[in-house]
Amino acid sequence: MLRLVKILTVLVVVAGVAAFAGYRYWESRLQAPIAVEEETLYEVPRGAGYNRVVADLAKREIIRDDWAFRLLTRIEPESIPRLRAGEYMLEPGMSGRDLIALLGSDRVVTYPLTIPEGWTFRQMRAALDAAPKLESRTAGLDDDEVMALLGREGEHPEGWFFPDTYRYHKGMSDLEILQQALSRMERILEEVWEGRSDDLTIDTPYEALIMASLIERETGAPEERREIAGVFKRRMEQGMRLQTDPTVIYGMGERYDGRITRADLREATPYNTYVIDGMPPTPIAMPGRASLEAAVDPLPGETLYFVSRGDGTHHFSRTLREHNNAVNRYIRNRQ
Structure with missing residues (x-):
């Protein structure tokens, strides 16, 4: 009996050692x-x-x-x-x-998708379509159908998507990026509107979005945004038309080939601010936060005109005579 106990004890020890060794070997394979x-x-x-x-x-x-x-x-x-x-x-x-x-x-693994400030919704959709490994759920749909999928049926899409760099992974869809951009614009627009100046010629957050899109398309110089907002504000207060070229371009749509003619300036489109009074009916681009902030906090002053210097900045004028001189200096002489 004692001999049997010893044998069983040895077997148990051997089995334990073998099990431990087996476990260590298994673990070494995982490690x-x-x-x-x-x-x-x-x-x-x-x-x-x-x-x-x-x-x-x-x-x-x-x-x-x-x-x-x-x-x-x-x-x-x-x-x-x-x-x-x-x-x-x-x-x-x-x-x-x-x-x-x-x-x-x-x-x-994620991939970046950059939507620059000042892009249109059409440009954003083209970038989404071209993004590698991003599932397209909007291909073949018109803008109204896309907005309906986003829960904004009947709304014009322009301006409602915040320009930024978004990251996505394989398996995500373009609708998810659009929803992120839409939610960000709604949140940022609400924040900016809460901090607006008291003396404005715009009455709603959507009008601020429209104004910001005009500012965005007019200048890329950060120091000019509030001054351009001030020019637009004063022109509206005095009953002057805004006369901003980007609205002409937007109204032309795909016909725009890089040039604006006198006929284009006179063409009656819903967006041509050389023809219509006040602002266009919708934004004309996607504004960034800086342009949104400028739209609700215009710079006080007396300037009513501005013209491009050709280097990304503008010359601002108080009178039409001064403006015409600036046009001759920066536009006609350059041509």
């Missing part, structure tokens, strides 16, 4: 570096489960001991994250455990 020698892009397909991904990693020879990863589901099922669809960057030296943790994280 071993994956087989990539440089940064490697790997995609988890939508709907792919853990076992399918492990099989794919083994097939691509990114991991060598796939049995160790399959065994993980039995020994430590709680350590297996829910894998997220998307692209991931695999790094040399990362372990198998690091790899599984990465594929269940939010560290997906």
Whole structure:
């Protein structure tokens, strides 16, 4: 009996040692570096489960001991994250455990999409269509249908999308970017309107959005935005037309070829501020925050005119005579 107890004790010890050694070997296989020698892009397909991904990693020879990863589901099922669809960057030296943790994280590869200040909605849609790996859900839809999908049925899209650099990952859609840009513009416009000056010729946040779009298209010089806003304000107060060329260009649409003729200035479009009184019916571009802030806080002064110097800045004038002299100096002499 004593001999049997000794034998059983030895067997238990041997089994324990073997189990411990087996566990250590299994763990060493999970902790071993994956087989990539440089940064490697790997995609988890939508709907792919853990076992399918492990099989794919083994097939691509990114991991060598796939049995160790399959065994993980039995020994430590709680350590297996829910894998997220998307692209991931695999790094040399990362372990198998690091790899599984990465594929269940939010560290997906992202791509930048820059929407510059002053772009139109048409330009933004073209950029979305051309963005690599971004799912297009608006292709073939007109602007009204796009706005309906965004919950803004019947509204004109121009100006409502905040210009910025947005990041997306494979699997995201253009509608998601549009919704982000729309929500940001709504929030920023509300913030800016709350801080508006008391003495304005505009009465609503939407009018501020329209005014900001005119300012955005007129100048890229930060120091001029409030002065241009002041010119527009004073012209409206005195019953003068705004006479801003970007509204003519916008009204021409795709006919614009880089030149404005006298006939274009006289053409009666809803946007041509040489013909209509006040502001156009909608924004003509996507303004940035600085132009929004200028629209609600115009610079006081007496200037009523401005003309481009040809270097991105403008010469401002108080009288028509001074303005005509500036036109001769900066426009006609240059031509």
